[in-house]
Amino acid sequence: KQEVTQIPAALSVPEGENLVLNCSFTDSAIYNLQWFRQDPGKGLTSLLLIQSSQREQTSGRLNASLDKSSGRSTLYIAASQPGDSATYLCAVRKGAQKLVFGQGTRLTINP
């Protein structure tokens, strides 16, 4: 059974810092991995999707990496801004099976 873990559960950093969020999964035979952002009281916004054959994906200040063999993914946020404050979730999929989510990392960027 696939399990996804995100550490830390919460993170607080000053504005302007670069930071890394971590995601680990127990079954390395994944089809793809997706990073989401969730603002309080809102749905999930897809940030990046990495296929199993890819090593990383970039979108603006965000960069997500994938190391299937070690069961890890990281989300790198450059030059953090207060507007980046949100909960970040990673989710993995095996074939056509359901997405399995981690519990998320609640990020606070302090001005």
Add this chain to the structure above:
Amino acid sequence: EAGVAQSPRYKIIEKRQSVAFWCNPISGHATLYWYQQILGQGPKLLIQFQNNGVVDDSQLPKDRFSAERLKGVDSTLKIQPAKLEDSAVYLCASSFTGTGEQFFGPGTRLTVL
């Protein structure tokens, strides 16, 4: 392009009452998902539709939850009767294919008193 639409946004009911949620996916998306997200946890898939057929409902409490997608477009999720532990946000998502990127609606926050 319009996103995934859900209604209502909030619902408060007494335990043992029934409730229904509605979702309209992104146009052209064949796959539709209903998730339950309890406070402090990641979303958990309840049911996945491919067009109007069920692909996965292994985590749907079928004694009280039901869902349908009759014409392969919009969908309804029903709870009858509701329990206190059903208090959660119910998220609908859609994707073009069964393995593609998922796009989420704003969710319905259910409170059962």
